Amino acid sequence: MVAHAYTVAFEGVEARLVEVQCAVSPGLPAFSIVGLPDKAVSEARDRVRAALTALAIALPSKRITVNLSPADMPKEGSHFDLPIALGLLAALDIVSAEAVSRTVALGELSLDGTLVPVLGALPAAMAAAEDDRQLLCPRASGPEAAWVDACTVLGAGSLMDVVRHFSGQSVIAPAMAGVIAPETGLKDLRDVKGQERAKRALEIAAAGRHHLMLTGTPGSGKSMLAARLPGILPPLTPLEALETSMIHFVAGLLDQGGLSRARPFREPHHTASIAAITGGGRGAKPGEISLAHNGVLFMDEFPEFPRAVLETLRQPIETGEVVVARANAHVRYPCRFMLIAAANPCKCGYLSDPAQACARAPGCGADYMARVSGPLMDRFDLRIEVPPVVFTDLNLPPPTEGSAEIAARVAAARARQTARFEGVAGVRTNADAEGQLLEEIAPLDAEGRDLLSRAADRFGLSARGYHRVLRVARTIADLDGADAIARHHLAEALGYRLSGAKER
Structure with a gap:
């Protein structure tokens, strides 16, 4: 038998x-x-x-x-x-x-x-x-x-x-779903004094899942800001929680008994290898970009990562998935993450600090940031400079607005996007929209098109940069609760996109 x-x-x-x-x-x-x-x-x-x-x-x-x-x-x-x-x-x-x-x-x-x-x-x-x-x-x-x-x-x-x-002697009762693990240890943006523009950029990035580059002198608060990003992100939806848990299971990181609704926050060291970032090893395990699926990948000291490692990010950022190809395995992993990168402006770190003039300016900064290729830099929706904190700001009382207030606005903006993209496969946030869909959700009036056209011609925006500006402008409008993109929404999006750009 x-x-x-x-x-x-x-x-x-x-x-x-x-x-x-x-x-x-x-x-x-x-x-x-x-x-x-x-x-x-x-x-x-x-x-x-x-x-x-x-x-x-x-x-x-x-x-x-x-x-x-x-x-x-x-x-x-x-x-x-x-x-x-x-x-x-x-x-x-x-x-x-x-x-x-x-x-x-x-x-x-x-x-x-x-x-x-x-x-x-x-x-x-x-x-x-x-x-x-x-x-x-x-x-x-x-x-x-x-x-x-x-x-x-x-x-x-x-x-x-x-x-x-x-055998029918004693029936096993069906199991009950485990308790959702509560989010603990989240840090509050109220701890950050000053840096209002950086906080605003962080809010926009969280609302639309946009990639963000933070550049500033040592001690200006780049890592501090990034560490508080999980506190303003909405919890994972049930579908996202299942997707994330599946990846963490493959990596051997899933705890027994329940799921977590907290979004992943991965911060690999700049000595990480290609296999550690994109996946590989025995059995083609998922890498950091897949472990950050539906969450945040924070890469501090961004230019210090090996050039080959940074270049491997270009395709996954665009496609939202990575294929780990090895001799004995070809495995496809999802990796729809939000990339937050932090970098000093130059090797010594004080290029933009007038109090500590860099001895090799401006060549030091140009050589240092050249470690990040143009095509990779073009994939950042938001780029901002984080200035040094003024000592007088440190003596001010804590800000009245903290992570809870910002998280409420982010959640409202995400809810608008969820309703907007309902029924559209593979699109959950504004950062996922492209092609005809992007034109439908981010139409511009004549004044807005003229502003964007002049900025693209003057600063040499690529086609990718043009579309990323539209996505960010749509997110800013969502944060304002506006149905249409106004001129000031577009202007703010351009300001983040063109930060540090040189005029033609």
Whole structure:
């Protein structure tokens, strides 16, 4: 008899359904697992045998063959223990083969039959829902998987619980979704004194998911401003939370039991390699740009990153996804992030500070910022200079407006964009709009077109720069609650775009 159970194998953020075929046939006693199993999967036969023995179930003196189909797909991980055991129980007529065939199972077995929690319950639940099956997993992994409403999730504590459930002795209750982890430790923009223009730029960037470049002398507050960006961003939507959690699962960063609605904030060091930023390594794991999906990627000391690393950002910024191509794997990861870059104006850092004149000005600044290529710099929607903080500002009382007030305006602007792009695939914020859609949501009157045309001719705006100005102007109008883009909205967007630009 051949029994069929189901589990999943992971390829990037996708969980692909795997059929576990178990056959007990006459022949010399043997227990073999075929279908490109790795070492952990091959060792499942010993764990499964011991777990069944703990339940007083002895395997027959026959040939047992377990095939993991499709056989040409690599299988990795200890989560194959439970589906193999389940298939064997069905092949031995201990549990209902029909009920087992309607279930996707994953979980590691200890030698006494206890189910050990494993990573991957969330993407497994999504795969089970797509195939109209229920999910069986360890009890500790149940709250994570139960976030998928379209799938019934059963969380078992041991293999004995599984046997009792499928034999009808004691039914396992469906798992409940885990508690949303509260956002803690968020820093307040009220701590930043002065720097009103930088705060405004941060608000616009958060409202439309625009990329921002901060340039200023050491100690002017660039990193301090960036660290407070999560406090003004709206929480992840349920769909965004699932997307982000899937990526963090692949990277091994997903905590058991629940999801977080906090947007990712990644800040890699400037010594990071290409693989660390874009993804790679064993199994083509996601890099920082994918871990920042739906959140923020903060790159401090931007020109200090290797040139090759910076250039790899150009394509993902435009497409919102990255393909990690390795000899044994080609994996596609989403990476729709907001890039916040901070840089000193020159190597010594004091090019723009009249109190500490740079000895090599202006060549020092030109050489230093030349490490960032023109095509990459062109992809920043907002560029501002963060001036040194005046000591008199430090003695002022804290600002009356903090992160809570700014976050309310950002949330209102995001809500307008959500309503605007409802039903448009792949577009959630103004930064995602392009082509005909951008022209529809950001029409300009004759006065606005004349202003933008004169600025483009005088400062040499590229076609990409032209469209990015329109997106930022649309976001500024959203923050004002305006339906149409006014001349002052466009002028402010141009001011951020042309900061530091040279006239032709």
